[in-house]
Amino acid sequence: MKAVGARLPRYDGMGHVTGHTRFVDDVRVPGMLWAKALRSPHHHAAIVHMDTSKAAAMPGVHTIVTWEDVPLLEYGHLSGLGIPADEPLLARDVVRYKGQPIALVAADDEETASAAAAAIEIEYEERPALLDVRLAFDEDAPKIHHWGNWYPHFEEEMDVRQIRKGNIDQAFEDADKIISGVYRSSAIEQAPVETQVGLAVPEPDGRLTIYSCTQALYFSLGVVAAHLEVPLNKVKIVGGTVGGGFGGKVDTATDTVIALAAQKTGRPVKWRWTREEEFLASSTRGPWHMEIIDAVTNDGWILGRKMLTLHDSGAYARFSPYGLTKHSFHHTGAYTIPNLHFDGYVVFTNRVPSTAMRGFGVTSISFAGETHMTRVANELGMDPYEIRLKNANRVGDTSPNRIRYTDPSTVDVVKAIANAEGRDLEPALAGMTRATRSGEMLPPHLVDQLDTSEGSH
Amino acid sequence: MKLEVNGVNREVRSEPLTPLLDVLREELDVTSPKAGCHAGGCGACTVMVDGKPRRSCLIPVAAVDGASITTVEGLGTPKDPSAVQQSFIHHYAAQCGFCTPGMVVAATAYIDGGGSDDKDEIAKAISGHVCRCTGYTKILDAIAAATKQTEFDITIIAPDPTTVTIGGSE
Ligand code: FES
Ligand code: FES
Numbered sequence: 212m213k214a215v216g217a218r219l220p221r222y223d224g225m226g227h228v229t230g231h232t233r234f235v236d237d238v239r240v241p242g243m244l245w246a247k248a249l250r251s252p253h254h255h256a257a258i259v260h261m262d263t264s265k266a267a268a269m270p271g272v273h274t275i276v277t278w279e280d281v282p283l284l285e286y287g288h289l290s291g292l293g294i295p296a297d298e299p300l301l302a303r304d305v306v307r308y309k310g311q312p313i314a315l316v317a318a319d320d321e322e323t324a325s326a327a328a329a330a331i332e333i334e335y336e337e338r339p340a341l342l343d344v345r346l347a348f349d350e351d352a353p354k355i356h357h358w359g360n361w362y363p364h365f366e367e368e369m370d371v372r373q374i375r376k377g378n379i380d381q382a383f384e385d386a387d388k389i390i391s392g393v394y395r396s397s398a399i400e401q402a403p404v405e406t407q408v409g410l411a412v413p414e415p416d417g418r419l420t421i422y423s424c425t426q427a428l429y430f431s432l433g434v435v436a437a438h439l440e441v442p443l444n445k446v447k448i449v450g451g452t453v454g455g456g457f458g459g460k461v462d463t464a465t466d467t468v469i470a471l472a473a474q475k476t477g478r479p480v481k482w483r484w485t486r487e488e489e490f491l492a493s494s495t496r497g498p499w500h501m502e503i504i505d506a507v508t509n510d511g512w513i514l515g516r517k518m519l520t521l522h523d524s525g526a527y528a529r530f531s532p533y534g535l536t537k538h539s540f541h542h543t544g545a546y547t548i549p550n551l552h553f554d555g556y557v558v559f560t561n562r563v564p565s566t567a568m569r570g571f572g573v574t575s576i577s578f579a580g581e582t583h584m585t586r587v588a589n590e591l592g593m594d595p596y597e598i599r600l601k602n603a604n605r606v607g608d609t610s611p612n613r614i615r616y617t618d619p620s621t622v623d624v625v626k627a628i629a630n631a632e633g634r635d636l637e638p639a640l641a642g643m644t645r646a647t648r649s650g651e652m653l654p655p656h657l658v659d660q661l662d663t664s665e666g667s668h
Numbered sequence: 669m670k671l672e673v674n675g676v677n678r679e680v681r682s683e684p685l686t687p688l689l690d691v692l693r694e695e696l697d698v699t700s701p702k703a704g705c706h707a708g709g710c711g712a713c714t715v716m717v718d719g720k721p722r723r724s725c726l727i728p729v730a731a732v733d734g735a736s737i738t739t740v741e742g743l744g745t746p747k748d749p750s751a752v753q754q755s756f757i758h759h760y761a762a763q764c765g766f767c768t769p770g771m772v773v774a775a776t777a778y779i780d781g782g783g784s785d786d787k788d789e790i791a792k793a794i795s796g797h798v799c800r801c802t803g804y805t806k807i808l809d810a811i812a813a814a815t816k817q818t819e820f821d822i823t824i825i826a827p828d829p830t831t832v833t834i835g836g837s838e
Contacts, residue, residue, distance in 0.1 A: 220757060220822055227765030228753040228772055230700025230740035234765075237699040404704040404712055404766045404800055454702070454766030455800045486705040 223452070234454050235408045235424045236483055243410070244273055246472060246482035247324035249314040249331050250492060251306035254340035254561040255355070258304050258333060263314060266330040271323040274475045275331070276315040276468060278303040282440040288462065288529045297356065298527035298564070300438055300467055306335070307355060307526035308563050310492030317472040317480045340561040344523035345395075345500045347560045355526065355559040370556070372532075372539050374611050377550030377660065382515025385656075386506035390587050394503070394579035398523070399496040400489075401568050405454020407493055408483040409465030411473035419473060420447045421466050426456040434463040435470050446470070458567030462494050462529055497531060497565025498523040499538075499575040503583050506550070511591055511598045514656050515550035518542055522572075524557045525564035531557045534565070534572035540612045541573050544580035545621040546602040549660040551611055599625045600640050607647040607661050615662035619645055669733040673698060674742030684730035688722075689713045691729045692739065700740045700769040704798065711797030714770035715739045721777040723796075740769040743776055751818040752776050752811070758820035761810035763801035771797055775811045785812040 226232035263275045278284055278301045287296035302313045314331055318324035341347040347360045354360060361370055383389065410422040425431040428450045436443050453460055465482045472480040484493070499522055506515040520538060524531035535555045542553050565571075584602075588595040604610075604619035622645045629636050648657060669680040673696060682691045689706070692698040692715070704710035706725050713725045716738040744750035752775045755761070762768040771794060778793040790811045791804070799807060813820070 221760065221762070223765065224757040224760075224762055224822070225746045225749065227762035227768045228740070228756045229744060229746050229749060230769045231746060232765050233699075234702070236693075236703065239697065402800055403764070404710055404798055405702070405764070406704070453764060455764045457800065483703075486707060486709070 232452055234405060234452050235410060235422045236405070236481075238410055238422045240410070240412055240479045243479045243481055244317040244319065244472070244476060245321045245324050246315050246317050246469060246480050247321060247328045248312045248468075248482075248488075249316070249328040249333070250488070251302065251309055251311040251313060251335075253306060253335055253337055254309045254342065255338040256306050256335035257338065258302060258306060258313070259336050260332070260334040261313070262332040265332065266316065266327040269318075269323070269327050269330060271319040272327045273317045273319075273478065274472055275327070276317070276471045276475065277301055277313070280471050280475065281438060283438050286434070286438060288434070289532055292533075294528060294532050295362070297362075298529070307559075308492075308561050310488070310563060311526070312468065312492070315468045315472055315482070317476055317478070342560055342562060344498055344521045344558050344560055347523075347558050348500075348521050348556065355561065360559045361556045372535050372553075372555040374539050374542070374551050374553035376611060376613070377515070379515050379517065379550045379552040382506045382550035382656070383517075385508075386514055387509040388507050388590065389504060390507055390583075390590050391502070391504040392579075392583050392586050394499075394501045394582055396499045396575050396578055398498050398562065398565070399568060400493070401455075401457040401459030401496070402489070403453075403455030403457060403459060406484040406486060406489040407460070407464040408481070409469050410479060410481040411466070411469040412479040413473045413477055418445050418447060419470050420449060421470060423448050423450045423466050424453050424456075424460055425450055425463060425466065426453055426458070426460040430461070431463045431466050435467045438467045439470060439474070458496070458569060458571065459493055461567040462564070464493060492563060494525070494529065494564045494566035495562075496568035496571055497525065497534070498562075499579075501575065501579040503579060505548075505583065505587060507587055507591065509591060511588070511593050511601055512654060512656065513546065513548045513587070513602050515552075516543060516548045517552045518554070520553070520555040520576075521558045522555065523560050523562060523565060525560060525562040527559075527564045528557060529564045529566055530571075531565055534567075537572035538576050540610060540614075541576050542580070543611055544577060544584075545604055545619070545624070546580070546584070546599070547604050547608040547657065547660065548602070549656055553611065596625060596629050596634065596636060597640060600636075600643055601652070603643075605648050605652070606645055607663060608657075609660050609662050613662075615664065621645070669729060671696075671729075671732070671734070672736040674738060680729060680733075682729055685728045687725050688715070688717075688727040688729050688732060688737070689724035692724060692737070698739055698741065702766055702769060704766065709798070710767070710770075711774065711794075712767050712770045714773045714797070716773055716777060719777075719780070721774050738773070740772045743772065749822075750776065751820070752779065752814045754820040754822050755810040755814035755817070756807075757822040759806050759810035759813065761802060761806040763799075767797060767799040767801075771799065771807055775807075775814065778811065779815055783815060785815045787812060
């Protein structure tokens with residue numbers, strides 16, 4: 212236990228400060244080819260014609276990988292959870308976001324690879340692009356996928372993540388005031404200083420070794436093996452040192468396509484993205500559109516919440532259904548609201564696909580929920596600390612998905628913020644703890660939601 | 669063309685307009701300078717050219733023919749790390765480590781040039797260096813400390829006086 216509360220040296224600190232840490236782009240193998248991609252210049256277009264023959268014949272070009280080379284073209288990052296595959300590794304007849312990869316050239320050097328990628332003959336037919344998640348949700352919006360702009364991705368025919376708890380109609384009937392707000396957060400690029408990079412090396416025994424900057428080694432292993440339709444033991448992923456990821460290196464950006472190029476050529480292939488490509492085509496934190504309607508009482512209790520959330524997944528779903536699920540479980544934030552009606556959709560747009568970034572799905576509702584709490588306090592003419600402490604999660608309260616809170620920290624955090632701001636709270640609020648509700652803090656509307664079992668879930 | 673890299677004379681065969689960064693990394697296998705942007709925007713490729721910090725991605729190698737280049741490997745080794753390198757470890761100023769080679773070179777140049785422990789001055793000295801991990805605070809602490817001290821404990825396991833306990837105990 213001597214490590215708890217102690218200062219431990221970083222195990223990789225010495226390598227970092229002396230320049231000896233080996234990142235993926237620092238790995239050298241003989242005979243390496245360099246890759247560059249042909250990417251979509253359009254947000255949304257049909258590919259009506261493509262011919263790689265002239266580019267492939269250029270001196271120094273070893274191969275051009277296109278959709279025709281991919282054994283399993285369409286993949287779903289969450290297909291293990293029953294969410295259908297929707298994303299082709301390389302675009303076939305449609306491009307749905309600007310920067311979407313269409314072909315990968317492997318050549319003797321990066322200049323040759325770039326020139327060959329630019330020499331691929333391709334014709335597009337532009338289609339209207341949807342770049343706003345709310346507009347993409349309109350019934351008459353142009354369709355991005357054949358099933359529409361959101362699809363059944365949860366159990367069976369459900370096209371929406373729902374939460375129903377308590378009696379929402381009663382809550383709105385009992386309310387003194389109804390207070391609503393619309394909150395939107397924008398996309399954020401994780402922007403690690405190391406751009407996406409990978410190196411695939413074909414081994415003499417037929418296996419592939421992939422040096423990867425992934426944040427999720429075993430995940431990438433599964434993704435590569437699935438696309439190549441080979442058993443897991445044919446692929447070895449070497450990772451460990453990531454030059455910053457912040458969620459942006461959870462999706463498998465380079466590994467699968469370079470694996471195919473290495474297989475085709477029998478040569479090691481390295482693909483490193485430029486900073487421009489990183490900003491253009493690497494996945495971002497997704498934008499959110501959140502509409503909150505609260506049923507409140509004049510003395511500051513929140514009886515019920517109706518909420519509609521549209522999560523902009525970009526052109527393909529990837530992890531967005533998972534992010535939306537987390538979002539739904541947290542949609543009351545640090546507060547206990549017993550009557551709930553939540554609908555959430557993963558909506559497609561022609562943006563780059565969204566992915567993980569620190570607490571994705573949860574930070575959006577924290578922003579919307581906390582802003583809304585202050586709005587409610589302002590409209591009631593109440594102290595924003597008081598309304599937060601009253602409705603704060605307490606031991607035994609239950610979350611939107613009916614998990615019993617065993618040790619919630621809302622009360623302590625709100626009090627610490629008041630303290631840091633130099634605010635003196637009334638004695639009743641200052642003395643509040645996280646302990647189970649009682650007395651004035653247990654009004655009738657919060658009785659039924661309490662879980663009085665002692666154990667934790 | 670010729671370069672003296674970390675005290676060793678090297679022959680250079682790359683094209684004259686090749687960026688110094690690519691010559692170091694791809695021709696000479698000196699991989700500590702990193703390519704965060706290849707466009708002068710991040711500072712990860714910073715090396716010393718005749719003692720001055722420079723962005724190696726922006727310099728055509730012909731422009732520095734005959735110069736002496738120092739990268740972070742040339743400032744200290746794992747067996748004998750410099751004061752700045754020790755201070756970065758002691759203060760946890762390297763997180764993912766990708767910006768670190770450029771940061772350590774810039775910090776060393778700042779201190780060699782007589783820079784003080786004034787945090788505003790230090791911030792100016794590293795203002796062209798992007799770090800996405802640390803939030804810069806620990807880097808400023810590390811550089812400030814290295815202006816005054818040459819030895820840092822980099823192995824210590826001791827209670828952290830800044831540890832804060834949050835929350836009640838009921
Ligand atoms: S690589 Fe030179 S400044 Fe970014
Ligand atoms: S330590 Fe990761 S970018 Fe600075």
